[in-house]
Amino acid sequence: MAKGVFDWLRRADTKAKQTPAPRTVSRRSIAVEGRELPLVIRKLSHARRMTLRLAPDGSEARISIPAWGRIGDAEAFARDRADWLAGQLARLPATQSIAPDASLPLRGEALQIDWSESARRKPVVANGRLIVGGPIEGLTTRLQRWLEAEALSSCAEDLAHYCSRAGETVPRLSLSRAQRRWGSCAADGSIRMNWRLIMAPDFVRRSVVAHEVAHMRHFDHSPAFHAHLETLYEGDIDVANRWLKRHGRSLYALFG
Known part of the structure; x- marks a missing residue:
């Protein structure tokens, strides 16, 4: 073993x-x-x-x-x-702090946090920077909420796309803060996605959404499930899986 x-x-x-x-x-x-x-x-x-x-x-x-x-x-x-x-x-990645000039990943791209108290509270991405304002206290909370909103929006688009390809009705979508799962599909067909996937490259997040949509038809990991997943996901599922195995833990280095 x-x-x-x-x-x-x-x-x-x-x-x-x-x-x-x-x-x-x-x-x-x-x-x-x-x-x-x-x-x-x-x-x-x-x-x-x-x-x-x-x-x-x-x-x-x-x-x-x-x-x-x-x-x-x-x-x-x-x-x-x-x-x-x-x-x-x-081998765990070192814990990183959310602070001005620190790096924050978004969809696989490292952004530099450009904080100024006088800037808008809602973050704006521009030229490799993440411009954000408001009091320094609560900066971490504001950025996490923004990332979660970005995750929900991106996952909703992915879900609609893969449900269309699968011929499925788009189910209810919610975000998860799970420490172990990247996604899940419940008995009622609703899907939960780990919000941290918004920090990974798009192809990784989309592979997880496609995986959960495939579970709407096959509630197991049988050959039929994997065959269905291959018809849904446009990329290389093995490459996406390897990325998560190799880099998934790094998504937990921020925000506790």
Whole structure:
């Protein structure tokens, strides 16, 4: 078994569609590089093996095990891989601050924050800069809300596009602040998208939207699902997946 599996591939909300909630959730902690790292162990009815992941922000380790698995075995599994977890923690991107002259990604482009108290509060993008005004206090909150609004607008356009290609009625769309999923499709067909995707390149965000639209017809990751996704998404889905695996964590370096 691999020492750890990072599930950066987006997934539909299969728990809402066809499986029950986790049967058991156990919260422990393990020693990693001199610190106590929270450990969350979940028993899942659909799990077939034990998988270990680190939360995108490094706040906790997570293990999923089959319903018949033992909590003690999961804890031992994590302890045996403390060195692996330490290595993953070391690779986390450094936390960045939102401040004048700092860099903020938007749709894959790094923008320099150009703040002046006398400028308009609503950010404006111009020549590689993000011009924004208002009191310095609350700058982070204002920029996050602006990014969320940009995310909702872009995802709505993407959703309408892929629903048209799929012959589906456009469902309700909302944003997510999830720490693990990039997107989800609920039992009623509504779709939630992680707002942080607005900081990634367009082809990455669009691939996630296409993925969730494909789940409106196929509630699994069967060959039929992947074949349907390939007919919807114009780009290379493997390239988009690799970008998220390689750079997805960097989207959590800002805004906590």
